[in-house]
Amino acid sequence: MAGTDSGTTGAGGGQDRPIVIVGASLGGAKAAEALREAGYRGGIVLIGEEHERPYERPPLSKGYLLGKTPREKIYVHPPQWYAEHDVTLRLGTAVSSIDPAAHTVTLADDGRVEYAKLLLTTGSVPRRLPVPGADQGGVLYLRRVEDSERIKAALRPGARIAVVGAGWIGLEVAAAARAAGAEVTVLEALELPLLRVLGREVAQVFADLHREHGVDLRFGAEVAELTGDGGTVSGVRLGDGTTVAADAVVVGIGISPATGLAEAAGLEVDNGIKTDRHLRTSDPDVYAAGDVANAYHPLFGKHVRVEHWANAVNQPQTAARALLGEPDAVYDRVPYFFTDAEWTPRHPDEPVASRDKLSMEYLGYVEPDGYDRVVFRGDVKANEFIAFWLKDGRVLAGMNMNIWDVTDPIRNLIVSKRVVDADRLADPNVPLGEV
Numbered sequence: 001m002a003g004t005d006s007g008t009t010g011a012g013g014g015q016d017r018p019i020v021i022v023g024a025s026l027g028g029a030k031a032a033e034a035l036r037e038a039g040y041r042g043g044i045v046l047i048g049e050e051h052e053r054p055y056e057r058p059p060l061s062k063g064y065l066l067g068k069t070p071r072e073k074i075y076v077h078p079p080q081w082y083a084e085h086d087v088t089l090r091l092g093t094a095v096s097s098i099d100p101a102a103h104t105v106t107l108a109d110d111g112r113v114e115y116a117k118l119l120l121t122t123g124s125v126p127r128r129l130p131v132p133g134a135d136q137g138g139v140l141y142l143r144r145v146e147d148s149e150r151i152k153a154a155l156r157p158g159a160r161i162a163v164v165g166a167g168w169i170g171l172e173v174a175a176a177a178r179a180a181g182a183e184v185t186v187l188e189a190l191e192l193p194l195l196r197v198l199g200r201e202v203a204q205v206f207a208d209l210h211r212e213h214g215v216d217l218r219f220g221a222e223v224a225e226l227t228g229d230g231g232t233v234s235g236v237r238l239g240d241g242t243t244v245a246a247d248a249v250v251v252g253i254g255i256s257p258a259t260g261l262a263e264a265a266g267l268e269v270d271n272g273i274k275t276d277r278h279l280r281t282s283d284p285d286v287y288a289a290g291d292v293a294n295a296y297h298p299l300f301g302k303h304v305r306v307e308h309w310a311n312a313v314n315q316p317q318t319a320a321r322a323l324l325g326e327p328d329a330v331y332d333r334v335p336y337f338f339t340d341a342e343w344t345p346r347h348p349d350e351p352v353a354s355r356d357k358l359s360m361e362y363l364g365y366v367e368p369d370g371y372d373r374v375v376f377r378g379d380v381k382a383n384e385f386i387a388f389w390l391k392d393g394r395v396l397a398g399m400n401m402n403i404w405d406v407t408d409p410i411r412n413l414i415v416s417k418r419v420v421d422a423d424r425l426a427d428p429n430v431p432l433g434e435v
């Protein structure tokens with residue numbers, strides 16, 4: 001139905017207009033929550049093209065994919081939360097354009113919604129595999145809850161699963177597939193998994209762990225074509241002429257930030273929607289947060305776009321305070337992410353050993369080739385260690401694998417930017433706070 005909606009109380013930019021949030025996922029829902037927590041009593045309209053109310057994606061490649069996390073646990077808020085907090089939730093509704101001068105967004109059904117301030121949390125979309133045969137049945141991507149359900153149905157004991165891309169999606173799906181008893185071949189273009197994020201030294205640790213748990217990892221793979229049989233995928237043909245037979249192919253070759261709306265509206269876009277330290281875009285009444293935001297980060301002195309859960313939880317809180325007019329709302333958190341995988345114990349009566357568990361947290365930010373040394377602390381063979389990435393003697397990032405409660409001292413090392421003694425950093429007998 002076409003028409004113009006307006007809210008009840010403005011946020012300073014217009015009379016009686018609501019704050020509109022486009023993108024009803026983790027970032028959007030956290031922004032609505034933060035606005036209410038900050039005491040804002042005006043209208044909030046949260047618009048999302050998915051039909052599900054806002055949910056979290058990490059379980060989709062872990063517990064939910066394995067059937068261990070029930071559906072009701074994936075949601076950001078219970079269903080009644082939106083009405084209780086006077087948040088107008090418009091699901092199944094895509095925003096098709098923004099008119100910054102008129103302060104309106106247009107919906108795919110031609111309806112219009114006025115805004116006082118606009119927050120874009122449009123996230124990202126999976127990159128598509130650009131080869132012949134990629135649009136057949138059985139070629140699966142993983143972003144939405146229904147994608148996870150499709151992949152889960154394919155992970156049957158004995159099924160042959162080919163995974164294209166050894167990034168986070170590829171490795172987490174490979175671990176889930178092994179847990180489900182499927183045969184897995186992972187095809188990665190580069191020489192190691194997660195190479196651009198972790199670098200050679202730590203990427204090798206991930207490669208060894210997955211191989212040890214029965215994943216056939218193939219590097220330097222050039223996917224030339226997906227072969228098929230009657231419209232359903234049957235395998236992956238590689239550039240070297242070999243073919244990997246597959247009952248299903250899962251593609252995880254990265255994402256692109258969903259910047260189409262912003263670009264068409266004339267906002268500055270470069271590897272995401274560019275924002276300042278307050279998460280304000282090139283239009284003073286439009287903000288961006290989460291996967292889609294390429295935000296100026298004061299700690300690093302440059303723009304950084306982070307594609308992880310914690311960023312989608314925390315940035316919207318800063319954006320909410322900033323768009324309500326708080327001048328000191330600045331986003332300067334150290335980037336953080338985690339991953340989890342667990343394989344079956346080698347002996348059914350034994351507890352899960354550290355080598356059968358991949359539970360890690362990563363803090364910091366390192367560009368590919370942005371470090372000159374990796375220091376390991378702990379027992380890499382037992383898979384209980386901390387890795388630090390250093391440049392000129394300063395810690396840029398730290399990753400704790402199967403070791404807990406160390407994020408505060410790791411964060412302090414990063415934020416302090418001081419030169420550390422690498423031998424003391426490597427010595428588990430020296431408390432991290434005293435390195």
Ligand SMILES: Cc1cc2nc3c(=O)[nH]c(=O)nc-3n(C[C@H](O)[C@H](O)[C@H](O)COP(=O)(O)OP(=O)(O)OC[C@H]3O[C@@H](n4cnc5c(N)ncnc54)[C@H](O)[C@@H]3O)c2cc1C
Nearest residue numbers: 023025027049057058095122123124290291307308309312
């Ligand atoms: C399977 C999976 C597992 C993950 N696991 C981890 C993990 O273990 N650890 C970690 O740190 N991170 C993980 N991540 C990353 C994390 O989930 C993302 O960083 C996070 O979802 C980003 O949230 P967001 O709200 O910014 O964007 P998104 O989650 O992408 O949400 C954006 C929403 O906006 C909607 N939208 C876009 N355009 C429009 C429009 N024009 N109109 C209306 N709606 C629109 C989209 O449909 C979507 O619902 C995982 C991601 C995936 C896919």
Ligand SMILES: NC(=O)c1ccc[n+]([C@@H]2O[C@H](COP(=O)([O-])OP(=O)(O)OC[C@H]3O[C@@H](n4cnc5c(N)ncnc54)[C@H](O)[C@@H]3O)[C@@H](O)[C@H]2O)c1
Nearest residue numbers: 165166167168169170187188189252253254307337338339
């Ligand atoms: N634990 C986590 O933090 C987690 C878990 C799942 C997903 N995610 C997020 O989900 C998003 C998508 O994950 P992803 O794994 O798709 O992306 P990614 O960027 O982590 O990894 C993509 C991988 O695919 C490889 N690749 C690219 N093109 C290829 C090709 N044609 N053939 C073979 N390999 C190719 C790349 O070299 C890279 O290793 C990311 O934003 C990621 O951060 C995060």
